[in-house]
Amino acid sequence: MQCFAHTLETLTQAVMSQEIFISYRRKDTGGYAGRLFDYLKKEYGAENVLFDIEVDATVEELRSWVKRVIPRSAVVIILIGENWLENSFKRRRLDEKDDIVCLEIELAIKNEVPLIPLLVDGANFPNISELPQSIQKIALYKGYEINNSFWKAKFQVLIHAISSIIKNHTPIINKGVKSWNSWRKENESIHPNLEGANLEKKNLEYIDLSFSILRRANLRGANLRGAILHHADFTNAILEDVNLESSEGNETDFIHADLTRANFKNALFNKADFSHANMNEANLTGTFLEQCQVFGVSIWDAKLDNAQQRNLYLGDPKTGNTFAVDSIETAVVIHLLLSGGGIKNIVDTITSKSILILGRFTPERKVILDALRDALRKHNYIPLLFDFQKPQLRDITEIISLLAHMSRFIIADLTDATMIMHELSFIIPNLPSIPIVSICEANCIITSMFEASLRYPWVLKPVLYKDEKEIIEKVYEIVIAPAEEIIAARKNSLIERDKNLQ
Incomplete structure (x- = not known):
């Protein structure tokens, strides 16, 4: 039973298959039970050890709770002391009805929950004839000793017994990498169970976690540098900032x-499954990835310098189609295309809402352009502010x-047109379906090159503005509406053309 800092109701809701139930008599082994808890x-987490002290509940409430939690427990530890069978009046407690x-x-016994009899301070194991028939099967279980003089040694023996039953190996890994790796060599056939283990910020450098089950484990900030992870299962695990x-x-x-901000530098993974993993801001510098499954992976702001990527697979669970690419960035784009209703829907969404903003991004000018971008968002547009360094090659x-x-x-912000005229000279003649709205501070000089562009019907005359406030307040009137008029006119023109062709 659990230390009752919580109510019986909350404890019942928290019961999981990894829990350890401590059965004891207060006047017989209460002190040992408290120490054992x-x-x-510390080994399994307080939420996984059920133990009661002074219970603020009626006998019937306590019995009802016991009936609910024991059938779902992983193991029951029975503390047997000198007075376990009899009380101070030599009355057999086990024969009492309640x-x-x-x-x-x-x-x-009824629910086949394993038992671990724990003999306290040299207490003898009861003879089978001394036990009520309903619990005589307890005699079939091996008894373990516990005492204060050799507590640590006896406790470690108990831990191994518990771990062999509930198949949870967290206590072993908590002893450190050296002990863990040594245990792995001696037990190569075991697939260690660390499901749900809390290993946050643990130093697990060079650990062998091959075939280990770490589903839903917490390894936030842990150091796994040089770790061996063959066939390990980190499904739904927390690996933020892991090394x-x-x-x-x-x-x-x-x-x-x-895997947010995870450091994969110079790591090597073959046939790993990163499906739907969050690898935002991860460092994959020099990482080798081959034949990995990457469908649905997220890699915003990830570092991929010198990463070697070969045959990365996108097995679409909806269609069963499989694609192989040599770039995780390409995989992300393809996933978006596959999961967003097809290329047409994605392109239609982008082209119907995206507004490209070009200009010189000095600190003074960027304030204006950022404000313009915010104003466009309020009108349900997606502003694309071109403000990044030239990519290599x-x-x-x-x-x-x-x-x-x-x-x-x-x-196009023409206040300092030298930065954008080269690009506009390529865009304007070749994209008659894309209106060009030029803006300029009232005192700016319009270049002759841009004036020559005004011969194209889709290039609007420059809009002059006094300050940031004016252009933001009038953004619909002087920017959006004129552009939309050109778009509408072109659409109508195409409709008329199609009618005439029929």
Whole structure:
């Protein structure tokens, strides 16, 4: 039973299959039960050890709770002391009708919950003839000793017994990497169960977690540098800020794992499954990824310098189609296309709402353009503010041209036109379906090159404004409405053309 800082109701709701139930008599082994609870909760977490002290509940409420939780427990530890059978009046407690300890053992036997008899301070194991028939099966279980003189050694023996029953190996990994790796070598056939384990900020450098089950485990900020992760299962695990530098794994599962800011530098993963993993801001510098499943992965702001990527697979669960790409960024784009209703829907959404804003981004000018961007959002547009460094091996004009093709219309700030005229000279003649709305501070000088562009019907005369406040207040009147008029006129013109062709 659990330390009753909580109500019986909340404890019942929290019961999980990994819980350890402590059965004891207060006047017989109450002190040992309390100490055992303190040690077990450090190993397995307080929420996984059920133990009562002074219960503020009626006998019937307590019995009702015991009937609910024991059938769902993983193991029941029975503390047997000198007076476990009899009280101070030499009356057999187990024969009493309402004996709670007898009820606990009966429930465990009936529901096939494993028992661990714990003999306290040299107490003898009861003879089978001394036990009521309903609990005589307790004699089939191995008894373990516990005493204060050799507490730590005896407690470790108990931990191994518990772990062998509930198949949870958190206590072993808590002893450190050296002990864990040594245990793994001696027990190569075991697939360690660390499901739900709290390993936050643990130093697990060079640990062997092959075939380990770490579903829903918390490894936030843990150090797994050089770890061996072959066939490990991190499904739904928390791995924020984890250090996986130089780790390696074959067929490792990171499905739906949170790998935000994870450090994969120089790691090697083959046939790993990163489906729907969150790898935003992760460092994959020098990482080797081959034949990995990456459908639905998120990699915003991830670092991929010198990463080697080969045959990354996108197995679409909706269609069963499989695509192989050599770039995780490409995989993200393809996933968006597959999951967003098709290329047409995505392109239609972008081209119907995106507004490309071009201009010189000095601190003074960027204030104006940022304010303009915010104003466009209020009218349900998606502003694309071109404000990033030129990518290596790509021409900046090519990128702006691509964005222009995806835009509903373009806003060009001519206050310092030298920065954008080169790009506009390519865009304007080739995109008659994209209106160009030019803006300029009242005292700016319009270049002759731009004036020559006004011969194109889709290029509007420059809009002069006094200050930021004026252009923001009049953004619909002087920017949006004129552009939309051109778009509407072109649409009507195409409709008329189609009618005439029929």
